[in-house]
Amino acid sequence: MSGLRKETICVQGGYTPGNGEPRQIPVIQSTTFRYASGEEMGKLFDLEAPGYFYTRLQNPTNDHVAAKICALEGGSAAMLTSSGQAANFFAMFNLASCGDHIVASSSIYGGTFNLISVTMAKMGISVTFVSPDCTDEELNSAFRDNTKLVFGETIANPALTVLDIEQFARAAHAHGVPLIVDNTFATPINCRPFEWGADIVTHSTTKYMDGHGVGVGGAIVDSGHFDWMAHADRFPGLCTPDESYHGITYAEKFGREGAFITKCTAQLMRDLGSIQSPQNAFYLNLGLESLHVRMARHCENGQAVAEYLSSHPKVLKVVYCGLPGDRYHERAMKYLPNGSCGVVSFELKGGREAASVFMNNLRLAAIETHVADARTCCLNPATTTHRQMTDEQLLQAGVPAGLVRMSCGLENARDLIDDIAQALEKVN
Ligand SMILES: Cc1ncc(COP(=O)(O)O)c(C=O)c1O
Known part of the structure; x- marks a missing residue:
C-alpha cells in the first residue's frame, strides 16, 4: 500500500x-x-x-x-x-x-x-x-x-x-x-x-x-x-x-x-x-493507531494553556512556538504549520518558591519526570532534576528557578486552565 x-x-x-x-x-x-x-x-x-x-x-x-x-x-x-x-x-x-x-x-x-x-x-x-x-x-x-x-x-x-x-x-x-x-x-x-x-x-x-x-x-x-x-x-x-x-x-x-x-x-x-x-x-x-487524533488535541491544549499563561500577571515569560511573540514562531510556521506539541514552558515571577507552591497546589497536572502523555504533567527543574544548583547557576544553565515545564495532555482545555488558575491563586 x-x-x-x-x-x-x-x-x-x-x-x-x-x-x-x-x-x-x-x-x-x-x-x-x-x-x-x-x-x-x-x-x-x-x-x-x-x-x-x-x-x-x-x-x-x-x-x-x-x-x-x-x-x-x-x-x-x-x-x-x-x-x-x-x-x-x-x-x-x-x-x-x-x-x-x-x-x-x-x-x-x-x-x-x-x-x-x-x-x-x-x-x-x-x-x-x-x-x-x-x-x-x-x-x-x-x-x-x-x-x-x-x-x-x-x-x-x-x-x-x-x-x-x-x-x-x-x-x-x-x-x-x-x-x-x-x-x-x-x-x-x-x-x-x-x-x-x-x-x-x-x-x-x-x-x-x-x-x-x-x-x-x-x-x-x-x-x-x-x-x-x-x-x-x-x-x-x-x-x-x-x-x-x-x-x-x-x-x-x-x-x-x-x-x-x-x-x-x-x-x-x-x-x-x-x-x-x-x-x-x-x-x-x-x-500509533491514534497518534494523528491525539497530536491535534495535545497541540490545541498546549496553545490554549500557553495563551492563558501569557496574559497572567504572575507569569514572567511563556515559551511556546505557537505564540505569535515566541522567538521560534516564524520558524515553526515553516516547519510545523499544523502545530508543534503539547509541551509549554513558563517562568513564574516568584521564582523557586512560587513554582513550588504552584505545583503543589495543582490537582489535575501531576508532578512527573515525563512528558508527552495523555495525562497532563509538569516539572520544576529547580526543585527536582536541577535541585543541587543555586539560583545563579540555574540562570546560567538557561533554567531559571521559577521555570515550570508543563506537558499538556488530552483533558478538556478549560479544566486544565481552571486547575492552573486555582494553583496560581495560591502563589503570593
Ligand atoms: C527528545 C528526546 N530524545 C530522546 C529521549 C530519550 O528517550 P528514552 O527516555 O525513551 O530513552 C528523550 C527523553 O525524554 C527525549 O525527550
Missing part, C-alpha cells in the same frame, strides 16, 4: 493480514525461530536470505511496527530499539567511532547531551556543540576532517527551540555527512524532517508515539537518500567489507535504501542487543 495519507498509515500501516490471519498485529513472543535445515539458517546468518533467527536482532512484531513508523516518516527502512537513548546512540555510533567527531545542536535533551559529551567522549568520539540559532559561518566552522554526522532535535526538550532543519542539512551535505534529527516532540504528524533534507530520523517512542506512559522505546528511520558510496572514505563501516559478516559491504549489497538499518541491526543489535520487547512494540502500535 503506497500513497496513503498519514492518518490511514497510523491506523493500518506496517501490517496487512492475509486471509484468515489476525486483524491486529500478532505479538510474536518467541526468542527463536525454527528451520528445517542448517543450510537455510546459514543463509540468514550470511544475510543472503530474509528471515528471523533470534529476537535479539529482529522480531516480526517489531518489524511491523517499525514499518508503520517508517511509512509515517516517509523513509526507506526502520528499526525499533529498547529506548530513545538507544535509538540516538545506535544512530550515531553506526557512523562514528573512536577518533571521529560529531557536530550537534547545543539545544537537545539532557540525556542525549550527556550521552554525546560524556559517554561517547569516553569512547573517543568528540563533539562540537553549536547554537540552534547559529549563522551559516558558525555552523560551517564547527566541521572537521573527521566529522561523521550532524545531530539536532526538531523541537528540543526542554528548551522548545525549533531546529532550522534546512540550514543544518545544507551544512551537513556540504561537508559530505548526513543530518540526524530526533523528531520525538513533533512526531511525523507535525513534521517530516526528510522533506526538509534530514537523512536519518530518531524517536523516543516513549513519548507521543506511545502516548499513554506504557512502554519505554525508540525508533530509527533511514530516508534512503544519503549516498554512502559517494563518501566511501568517510564511512568505511558502510563502504568496505565487514569481516564480522563474511565480507559483506553494506552500501553495495543493500544500497542507499537498506545499508544503514541493515548494518545497525547486523552489528549493533547483534553486539549490544538493545531490542524493544515484542510486547512493548504491540503497545506502541496501539498508541
Whole structure:
C-alpha cells in the first residue's frame, strides 16, 4: 500500500493480514525461530536470505511496527530499539567511532547531551556543540576532517527551540555527512524532517508515539537518500567489507535504501542487543493507531494553556512556538504549520518558591519526570532534576528557578486552565 495519507498509515500501516490471519498485529513472543535445515539458517546468518533467527536482532512484531513508523516518516527502512537513548546512540555510533567527531545542536535533551559529551567522549568520539540559532559561518566552522554526522532535535526538550532543519542539512551535505534529527516532540504528524533534507530520523517512542506512559522505546528511520558510496572514505563501516559478516559491504549489497538499518541491526543489535520487547512494540502500535487524533488535541491544549499563561500577571515569560511573540514562531510556521506539541514552558515571577507552591497546589497536572502523555504533567527543574544548583547557576544553565515545564495532555482545555488558575491563586 503506497500513497496513503498519514492518518490511514497510523491506523493500518506496517501490517496487512492475509486471509484468515489476525486483524491486529500478532505479538510474536518467541526468542527463536525454527528451520528445517542448517543450510537455510546459514543463509540468514550470511544475510543472503530474509528471515528471523533470534529476537535479539529482529522480531516480526517489531518489524511491523517499525514499518508503520517508517511509512509515517516517509523513509526507506526502520528499526525499533529498547529506548530513545538507544535509538540516538545506535544512530550515531553506526557512523562514528573512536577518533571521529560529531557536530550537534547545543539545544537537545539532557540525556542525549550527556550521552554525546560524556559517554561517547569516553569512547573517543568528540563533539562540537553549536547554537540552534547559529549563522551559516558558525555552523560551517564547527566541521572537521573527521566529522561523521550532524545531530539536532526538531523541537528540543526542554528548551522548545525549533531546529532550522534546512540550514543544518545544507551544512551537513556540504561537508559530505548526513543530518540526524530526533523528531520525538513533533512526531511525523507535525513534521517530516526528510522533506526538509534530514537523512536519518530518531524517536523516543516513549513519548507521543506511545502516548499513554506504557512502554519505554525508540525508533530509527533511514530516508534512503544519503549516498554512502559517494563518501566511501568517510564511512568505511558502510563502504568496505565487514569481516564480522563474511565480507559483506553494506552500501553495495543493500544500497542507499537498506545499508544503514541493515548494518545497525547486523552489528549493533547483534553486539549490544538493545531490542524493544515484542510486547512493548504491540503497545506502541496501539498508541500509533491514534497518534494523528491525539497530536491535534495535545497541540490545541498546549496553545490554549500557553495563551492563558501569557496574559497572567504572575507569569514572567511563556515559551511556546505557537505564540505569535515566541522567538521560534516564524520558524515553526515553516516547519510545523499544523502545530508543534503539547509541551509549554513558563517562568513564574516568584521564582523557586512560587513554582513550588504552584505545583503543589495543582490537582489535575501531576508532578512527573515525563512528558508527552495523555495525562497532563509538569516539572520544576529547580526543585527536582536541577535541585543541587543555586539560583545563579540555574540562570546560567538557561533554567531559571521559577521555570515550570508543563506537558499538556488530552483533558478538556478549560479544566486544565481552571486547575492552573486555582494553583496560581495560591502563589503570593
Ligand atoms: C527528545 C528526546 N530524545 C530522546 C529521549 C530519550 O528517550 P528514552 O527516555 O525513551 O530513552 C528523550 C527523553 O525524554 C527525549 O525527550
